[in-house]
Amino acid sequence: MSLSDHLPRASLPPFEEVVARHGATVLRVCRALLGAVDADDAWSETFLAALRAYPDLPPGSNIEAWLVTIAHRKAVDIHRVRGRTPVPTENLPEPASSTGNPGEGDDELWSAVAELPFTQRAALVYHYVGGLPYAEIGTILGNSPAAARRAAADGRAALRRRIEHGTGCRS
């Protein structure tokens, strides 16, 4: 993320610039969260919804956090369609996700990520793939920065347990 993303701007950049600048990151987030098959649909729905709402976005907004927020809603929808516990909450135990691993990069790590409860997975993905601070992630998940940080820490701990001597997960 570049410095200019955080500087207020008098007007909104053309949407093409939003796609060019954030398209790849949002696709990585969608893949890490949902697996390759559902990621394309989530990306398409995210950017179409973003295009629709874009003229009302206050200039100077953190566009990447805004896009990840929309992508998160799409991901929750997809989980709903899959018949899983739909809304991630902080305290309830959650079933492992049915959506597969992204199938690229470090397979062992990604299949372990895919097995995490949704909130832990989302917190990890938004932080490590999306590059968002926990304050933003708390807003996206509907909890607090501390809860988002805790979810990511719990996810990390679970990953460590699952990949005892794996190569993909280094702290």
Place this chain on the structure above:
Amino acid sequence: MNFPQLSVGSADLAWLREKLVLDAEAAGLLDVAFRVVDTPVGPLLLATTTVGLVRVAYVADGSDAVLDELSRRISPRVLDAPRRLDPVVRQLDEYFAGTRTHFDLPLDLRLADGFRREVITRLPEIEYGRTASYAEIAAAAGSPRAVRAVGTACAKNPLPVVVPCHRVVRSDGSMGQYVGGVEAKRALLQLESVA
């Protein structure tokens, strides 16, 4: 903790971007479609609204300023949508090949207001291969003393090449300024005089 970076292929993203353009068009959300084409007078940015061609710009120095202006003045829903500009590109190709002497395209003149718009709508009356002076255009627009304002209107023509401000020259016959640079103006006038 280090997450391995998921690789995102440029082909994957290109396909998704194409699909976004189609979805946006189907949903009526493609307010401004643009494309950059190479021409004998350098790269031109072409932009269209649902009304018609709204902007032609010389972009040898980059497109950012032009796209920012479109975003600010028309709508931020701006996407690179090459196919929407196909009819314009076809006519430009014919023009630069010397086989087209008149553009037949729906135009959206919303970027030219007041007197500037008055001037812009007069310019297509100058026939292919001919020139007119700034003073003549001022007179035709009903303000014979507004010679300088005609110069400004030509300099700010939102649709150069298609709306032929390059055919407006000084009363002494010298070429005068041009939004795409004097070289481009000379090239266009030469193209039209040969045909």
